Amino acid sequence: xxxxxxxIPCLVRQTLDSLRSTTGDERIQESILREVLRRLAEMDFQRxxxxxxxxxxxxxxxxxxxxxxxxxxxxRLNDMALKLYPEFARRVEQSxxxxxxxxxxxxxxxxxxxxxxxxxxxxxxxxxxxxCLRTPLDRQSVAEFAGIVDDAENILYLTDNSGxxxxxxxxxxxxxxxxxxxxxxxxxxxxxxTIEDARYVGLxxxxxxxxxxxxxxxxxxxDCGEEFRRRFERxxxxxxxxxxxxxxxxxxxxxxxxxxxxxxxxxxRDLNLPVGTIALVRSPCWSDAAGVSRK
Amino acid sequence: xxxxxxxIPCLVRQTLDSLRSTTGDERIQESILREVLRRLAEMDFQRxxxxxxxxxxxxxxxxxxxxxxxxxxxxRLNDMALKLYPEFARRVEQSxxxxxxxxxxxxxxxxxxxxxxxxxxxxxxxxxxxxCLRTPLDRQSVAEFAGIVDDAENILYLTDNSGxxxxxxxxxxxxxxxxxxxxxxxxxxxxxxTIEDARYVGLxxxxxxxxxxxxxxxxxxxDCGEEFRRRFERxxxxxxxxxxxxxxxxxxxxxxxxxxxxxxxxxxRDLNLPVGTIALVRSPCWSDAAGVSRK
Numbered sequence: 001x002x003x004x005x006x007x008i009p010c011l012v013r014q015t016l017d018s019l020r021s022t023t024g025d026e027r028i029q030e031s032i033l034r035e036v037l038r039r040l041a042e043m044d045f046q047r048x049x050x051x052x053x054x055x056x057x058x059x060x061x062x063x064x065x066x067x068x069x070x071x072x073x074x075x076r077l078n079d080m081a082l083k084l085y086p087e088f089a090r091r092v093e094q095s096x097x098x099x100x101x102x103x104x105x106x107x108x109x110x111x112x113x114x115x116x117x118x119x120x121x122x123x124x125x126x127x128x129x130x131x132c133l134r135t136p137l138d139r140q141s142v143a144e145f146a147g148i149v150d151d152a153e154n155i156l157y158l159t160d161n162s163g164x165x166x167x168x169x170x171x172x173x174x175x176x177x178x179x180x181x182x183x184x185x186x187x188x189x190x191x192x193x194t195i196e197d198a199r200y201v202g203l204x205x206x207x208x209x210x211x212x213x214x215x216x217x218x219x220x221x222x223d224c225g226e227e228f229r230r231r232f233e234r235x236x237x238x239x240x241x242x243x244x245x246x247x248x249x250x251x252x253x254x255x256x257x258x259x260x261x262x263x264x265x266x267x268x269r270d271l272n273l274p275v276g277t278i279a280l281v282r283s284p285c286w287s288d289a290a291g292v293s294r295k
Numbered sequence: 296x297x298x299x300x301x302x303i304p305c306l307v308r309q310t311l312d313s314l315r316s317t318t319g320d321e322r323i324q325e326s327i328l329r330e331v332l333r334r335l336a337e338m339d340f341q342r343x344x345x346x347x348x349x350x351x352x353x354x355x356x357x358x359x360x361x362x363x364x365x366x367x368x369x370x371r372l373n374d375m376a377l378k379l380y381p382e383f384a385r386r387v388e389q390s391x392x393x394x395x396x397x398x399x400x401x402x403x404x405x406x407x408x409x410x411x412x413x414x415x416x417x418x419x420x421x422x423x424x425x426x427c428l429r430t431p432l433d434r435q436s437v438a439e440f441a442g443i444v445d446d447a448e449n450i451l452y453l454t455d456n457s458g459x460x461x462x463x464x465x466x467x468x469x470x471x472x473x474x475x476x477x478x479x480x481x482x483x484x485x486x487x488x489t490i491e492d493a494r495y496v497g498l499x500x501x502x503x504x505x506x507x508x509x510x511x512x513x514x515x516x517x518d519c520g521e522e523f524r525r526r527f528e529r530x531x532x533x534x535x536x537x538x539x540x541x542x543x544x545x546x547x548x549x550x551x552x553x554x555x556x557x558x559x560x561x562x563x564r565d566l567n568l569p570v571g572t573i574a575l576v577r578s579p580c581w582s583d584a585a586g587v588s589r590k
Contacts (some may be wrong), residue, residue, distance in 0.1 A: 005311050005328060008328065008332070009304040009305070009307040009311070010304070012303055012304040016303075029300065030300070033303065034336045034337070035336075037303070037332050037336035038332075041330075041332035041333045041336065042329070
C-alpha cells in the first residue's frame with residue numbers, strides 16, 4: 001500500500017509519541033521533529049507508511065541513543081495479555097467453533113498497537129477485546145480460512161505486536177504446528193514483537209519462531225533477511241497480522257491472509273471496511289483455481 | 296502563544312483540509328503538501344500557529360488560484376446561524392441575566408470553526424451549542440466582565456468565524472454600541488469572518504465594523520493595518536473571540552478578555568482548562584489596580 005496524504009500528519013504524531021517516550025530533552029525533540037519534516041517533504045509516497053515509520057524510529061534511536069524505547073511498555077503489554085490468557089484459552093476450548101473464536105481473539109489482540117494509541121491501559125484493552133468479541137467475523141471467510149489452513153503444507157505466521165502475540169498463541173494452538181513457522185521482527189520498533197517477546201510469552205516452546213531480519217513495523221520484503229525471504233517464498237499460506245503487515249504486503253503476490261483490526265481511516269478506505277472492524281481478508285493479489293476473491 | 300510540537304501534525308491536517316476544499320488535483324495537493332512540510336521544518340516555533348496557518352493558506356491560494364476556498368461554507372454557516380438567531384434572541388430577552396446568556400451563546404457560536412472541524416452540519420452545531428449552554432460560565436468572571444464593559448469608554452470586539460458572528464450579535468446587542476467597534480479579518484482565511492460576512496448577517500447595520508487589514512486566522516498585530524492598530528491601542532477593553540485570537544494575543548499586554556471554546560489540547564494546556572470548556576478569561580498580561588487576575 002502506498003503512503004496516502006492522510007498518513008503524513010499521523011507519521012508526525014508518531015514521531016512526537018516516539019520522541020516523548022525516549023527523551024525529555026526538548027532540543028533533541030525539536031531537532032528530530034524538524035529532520036522528520038524534511039524527510040517527509042522528500043519521501044517516496046509510493047512506498048508504504050511503514051517504510052517511513054522505520055526511518056523515523058531510526059532517527060529517534062540514533063539521536064537519543066536509546067535502542068529500544070518501548071521495552072518497558074512491551075513487557076507490560078505481554079504481562080497484561082498473559083494475565084488474560086488462561087481465561088481466553090478456556091473459552092476457546094469450550095467454544096462450539098474453537099478456530100473461529102481463536103481467530104477472533106487473535107485479531108482482537110491487534111488492539112495492542114502503540115503506533116496507533118501510545119497509551120493503552122488494561123481496561124481499554126479489555127474493553128477493546130470485548131468489542132471485537134461482539135463483532136462477528138464473516139462465517140464464510142472463517143470457513144474458507146479453515147479449509148486453507150487444513151490444506152496448507154507450509155504455513156508462515158507473521159506476528160505484529162508484543163502483548164498481541166499472546167492472543168496469537170490461542171490461534172497458533174488451533175493450527176497444525178508441525179507445518180507452522182512463526183516470524184517476529186528482526187529488531188525493536190515501536191512495540192512490535194521481537195524474538196525476546198516470543199520467548200517471554202512462551203511461544204518459542206510450542207512452535208518454531210524465526211525473526212525476519214528487519215526492524216520495519218511491517219514486512220518490507222526488500223529489507224528482510226535472506227533466510228526469511230526463502231521461507232516467505234516457500235510458504236503456501238501466509239497469515240499476516242496487523243496493519244503494518246497489511247500496508248507492506250497488500251500489493252505482494254503471495255498466498256496471504258490478513259488478520260487485523262482496522263484502526264485508521266486510510267486502511268479502512270483501502271479495505272473498504274469501517275474503522276473498528278475486525279477483518280480476516282484474503283490478499284487482493286491472491287487468485288487461485290477456486291477463484292476465491294477478496295471480500 | 297508559541298507553536299507547540301503538537302500543533303505541527305494539526306497544521307499538516309489543516310493543509311490537507313484546505314487543499315481538498317480547494318482543488319481535486321492530486322499533483323497540486325502533493326506539491327503544496329511537500330512545500331508546507333519544508334516550511335514547517337524551518338519555521339520559528341516562537342511564533343503562534345496562526346502565523347504558519349496564514350502561510351499555508353497563502354500557498355494553497357497561490358497554487359490553486361482560488362482566493363476564497365471556503366466562500367460557500369461561510370455562506371452556509373451564516374445561514375445556519377441566522378436561522379437560529381430569532382429563537383436565541385428571544386431566550387436572551389427573557390433571561391434573568393441577559394448579558395451572561397448572550398456571552399455564553401457568543402462563546403457557543405465559536406464551535407463554527409472549520410480550522411478545527413472541517414465539516415460541521417446543523418445537528419452538530421445545535422448539539423455543540425446545547426452543550427455550551429449546559430456548561431455554566433463562572434459567575435464571578437461574568438460579573439467582573441459586566442463591570443468592565445460598563446466602565447469601558449472604547450471597546451474593540453474582535454470576531455472570529457462566519458456563522459459565529461451571528462451569535463456575537465446577541466452579545467453586541469447587550470453592549471453599549473455607541474462605545475463599540477467590531478473588527479473582522481482583512482481578507483479570506485479558512486472560514487474567518489470578513490466584512491462581507493458582517494454585512495451579510497446585518498452586523499454593519501447595528502454597529503461600526505472595521506477590518507483589521509490582515510488575513511491571518513487570528514490577530515497578528517505586526518500584520519494588521521495601521522488604522523486597526525491605532526484602534527487596538529486606544530481601546531480600554533478588547534473582547535477577543537476564539538482560539539486564533541487567543542493564540543496571537545495571549546502574550547499581548549492589552550486590556551483583553553478572551554471568549555472562546557477550548558477546542559484543542561494545546562490551548563487547553565496553555566489555559567489550564569479542559570477541552571470543551573467555554574471560557575471567559577482575562578488576558579494573562581492584564582493587571583490593574585483592582586488586582587483582578589486571570590482565572
